[in-house]
Amino acid sequence: MAVIKKKICLLGSFGVGKTSLIRRFVLNSFEESYLTTIGVNISRKRVSDSNETEYDFLIWDIEGHEKFSQAIQNYYAGSAGAILTADLTRPDSLTHLSSILTRFKTINPEASLVFCATKSDLVDVSAGVQKTYTDWAKDNKLPYFITSAKENNNVEESFIALAGLL
Amino acid sequence: MQADNTQAFQLLKEILLTEDRDKIQVLEAELETLKLSLRDKEALIATLEPAIADLLSKKISDSKSEMANALAPVMGAAIKRQISEAKETIIDALYPVIGSTIRKAVAEAMKNLAKTVNEKIDQAMSFRLFRKKVQAKISGLSAAEILLNESLPFQLHDIFYIHKETGILLAHFQPDTQSIQANEELLSGMLTAIRAFSKSAFETETERDLNVIEYDDLHIYLEDGRYAYLAVVISGIAPPEFYKHIHLLENRCHQEFTTELRGFSGDVTPFSKAPGIMSEALGFTTDASVPTTNPHFGRYVVYLLFLALISFAVYFLWPNESTPPAVTDTSTESVRFNEHKFRTYIKKFYPQLTAQLNSVQIVLHDNLIFLEGSVPSESDALSIAKAAAQVSGNTVIVDHLDYHSAIQNYVRKISVYFKKNSAVIDSAYSDLLKQLAGHLTKADFSLLTVYGFSDFTGAPDANMKISKKRAENVRRFLVANGVQADKIVTTGFGSYGTETDISSMDGLASKRCVTFEVK
Numbered sequence: 041m042a043v044i045k046k047k048i049c050l051l052g053s054f055g056v057g058k059t060s061l062i063r064r065f066v067l068n069s070f071e072e073s074y075l076t077t078i079g080v081n082i083s084r085k086r087v088s089d090s091n092e093t094e095y096d097f098l099i100w101d102i103e104g105h106e107k108f109s110q111a112i113q114n115y116y117a118g119s120a121g122a123i124l125t126a127d128l129t130r131p132d133s134l135t136h137l138s139s140i141l142t143r144f145k146t147i148n149p150e151a152s153l154v155f156c157a158t159k160s161d162l163v164d165v166s167a168g169v170q171k172t173y174t175d176w177a178k179d180n181k182l183p184y185f186i187t188s189a190k191e192n193n194n195v196e197e198s199f200i201a202l203a204g205l206l
Numbered sequence: 207m208q209a210d211n212t213q214a215f216q217l218l219k220e221i222l223l224t225e226d227r228d229k230i231q232v233l234e235a236e237l238e239t240l241k242l243s244l245r246d247k248e249a250l251i252a253t254l255e256p257a258i259a260d261l262l263s264k265k266i267s268d269s270k271s272e273m274a275n276a277l278a279p280v281m282g283a284a285i286k287r288q289i290s291e292a293k294e295t296i297i298d299a300l301y302p303v304i305g306s307t308i309r310k311a312v313a314e315a316m317k318n319l320a321k322t323v324n325e326k327i328d329q330a331m332s333f334r335l336f337r338k339k340v341q342a343k344i345s346g347l348s349a350a351e352i353l354l355n356e357s358l359p360f361q362l363h364d365i366f367y368i369h370k371e372t373g374i375l376l377a378h379f380q381p382d383t384q385s386i387q388a389n390e391e392l393l394s395g396m397l398t399a400i401r402a403f404s405k406s407a408f409e410t411e412t413e414r415d416l417n418v419i420e421y422d423d424l425h426i427y428l429e430d431g432r433y434a435y436l437a438v439v440i441s442g443i444a445p446p447e448f449y450k451h452i453h454l455l456e457n458r459c460h461q462e463f464t465t466e467l468r469g470f471s472g473d474v475t476p477f478s479k480a481p482g483i484m485s486e487a488l489g490f491t492t493d494a495s496v497p498t499t500n501p502h503f504g505r506y507v508v509y510l511l512f513l514a515l516i517s518f519a520v521y522f523l524w525p526n527e528s529t530p531p532a533v534t535d536t537s538t539e540s541v542r543f544n545e546h547k548f549r550t551y552i553k554k555f556y557p558q559l560t561a562q563l564n565s566v567q568i569v570l571h572d573n574l575i576f577l578e579g580s581v582p583s584e585s586d587a588l589s590i591a592k593a594a595a596q597v598s599g600n601t602v603i604v605d606h607l608d609y610h611s612a613i614q615n616y617v618r619k620i621s622v623y624f625k626k627n628s629a630v631i632d633s634a635y636s637d638l639l640k641q642l643a644g645h646l647t648k649a650d651f652s653l654l655t656v657y658g659f660s661d662f663t664g665a666p667d668a669n670m671k672i673s674k675k676r677a678e679n680v681r682r683f684l685v686a687n688g689v690q691a692d693k694i695v696t697t698g699f700g701s702y703g704t705e706t707d708i709s710s711m712d713g714l715a716s717k718r719c720v721t722f723e724v725k
Contacts (some may be wrong), residue, residue, distance in 0.1 A: 045374045046472045100373075111406040
């Protein structure tokens with residue numbers, strides 16, 4: 041069966057851990073130091089969904105600054121799917137994500153989406169911190185995952201879930 | 207007696223100590239002078255100056271590394287400061303060294319170039335030199351330019367065929383299969399991102415795109431297409447015709463893969479034949495230098511002379527009334543286009559396309575003919591391009607044609623009018639609706655909305671009902687004539703307004719109509 045190539049965007053506010061999520065998924069590594077992504081960085085990884093369709097993901101890690109530029113919107117074009125990310129330690133990142141989602145949907149109305157709440161290693165998940173995040177995912181009818189790139193929790197699962205939606 | 211002894215002792219002391227006391231006084235005076243000279247910097251410098259050079263010289267000679275360690279931290283800052291404070295002096299000091307180095311490097315490069323050119327001339331004596339001159343005449347370049355191009359070798363490294371929107375690599379061609387390309391997929395993605403960025407960064411009223419990226423001696427030449435673009439990596443000086451070939455290659459790929467590109471969903475299998483097309487189209491460039499030495503060149507010259515003789519005979523001896531409609535008024539030096547003959551040709555052979563001529567332009571650029579503008583469908587574009595090619599005798603490149611806005615404009619102008627209390631389509635509109643159906647079957651659109659209207663007499667419910675029926679009847683007619691049923695929706699507006707141009711009809715009749723909108 042032919043490998044299907046798909047452009048996937050990683051979306052979210054700055055510093056929520058998009059690059060760490062990709063590093064964990066593509067390279068299976070994690071770094072504590074924070075380097076902001078300027079513009080866009082592209083990675084590649086093969087993924088199989090539950091039907092064993094093989095996808096070649098071209099993952100566009102797009103800078104997450106508050107101010108939208110035309111360039112960022114141009115980067116969205118042609119995406120088959122996106123992983124939306126918000127930081128469990130920063131509820132404001134969820135607000136920003138809503139506006140990112142709106143703009144992304146305008147450009148790619150048919151794209152498949154998965155939501156990842158990141159940095160679960162920094163919060164007490166059992167205390168219900170994530171409720172706002174799960175509510176947001178439900179409101180937007182998105183499959184969601186509580187993830188940690190550091191502890192390698194639910195990272196690969198998120199991408200495989202996205203592959204299943206394509 | 208005691209007094210005498212004391213006096214004698216004093217005298218003895220005088221005799222023994224006077225000399226030492228004088229010496230001490232002199233020493234004290236000298237010490238005082240030395241102290242003063244230490245406090246006085248200028249005096250100290252004057253004192254040490256004669257010895258300092260010897261001291262440093264001795265120290266450097268005794269322990270070089272210690273001196274280096276001691277001076278290293280300040281050397282950088284000192285040089286920087288000196289350059290900033292006395293730039294001209296530094297330049298004057300360094301120029302004899304750096305200037306001669308640069309001169310030497312340039313001289314070496316020129317020597318190599320001269321050597322290569324001389325070798326080419328030596329090799330090309332007799333028939334080959336003659337051939338170069340003929341080649342120069344034909345190509346429009348001087349023989350020197352041709353030799354220079356050969357001396358600064360042009361090389362094609364890679365051609366990437368990249369989906370414009372997603373940045374996904376569709377195909378990759380490498381003439382030299384030994385070359386290594388680190389990650390072609392990421393390269394394609396990043397090139398697309400750079401294009402997207404530069405497009406937004408330098409946004410202007412006119413559509414512009416990034417055309418060339420230079421990296422050291424590599425040039426990445428970008429040839430834009432409607433759905434995909436070519437990124438061509440070259441080094442050296444490309445001959446002018448190379449860019450024409452790239453343009454034609456993009457056009458060929460577009461024509462070959464239009465269907466696959468339109469519905470592209472990530473499967474690149476259909477594009478596996480693209481490298482073969484590239485290889486075939488640019489086969490002549492895979493050697494180290496371009497223009498390459500064509501082993502059949504002499505034969506081609508004979509063919510050309512033969513063809514010229516035949517053309518001469520045909521032109522002068524063929525009877526005028528039998529002259530074919532193709533007008534070849536182009537010269538070998540530059541492409542010309544006769545607009546009047548083109549329009550006449552269209553009217554004669556493609557009368558149905560006459561109306562489309564107002565929305566297309568023929569553009570001459572770099573000795574190439576481009577067809578631009580908007581037409582409702584690709585097949586119309588190809589017919590117009592075919593006519594232009596016949597008239598000009600040259601290849602016509604279909605470029606940046608906007609099919610969608612053309613079909614939108616076309617559809618917006620159409621209205622179908624109905625008799626009172628009737629939803630039956632008048633036979634007078636059959637041809638118009640068949641023509642519309644013909645365009646829609648060829649056009650790339652997602653949805654056609656048919657709006658039905660009535661006049662304002664009668665009950666609102668009845669008006670609504672008949673307006674819906676009128677729209678539905680038109681829909682049926684279009685479907686019967688080949689338009690995809692699931693791409694048409696109908697809406698009845700009753701007597702509520704009309705969006706169509708009704709100036710040509712008076713009164714109530716102008717309200718009883720159907721109009722269209724396409725998306």
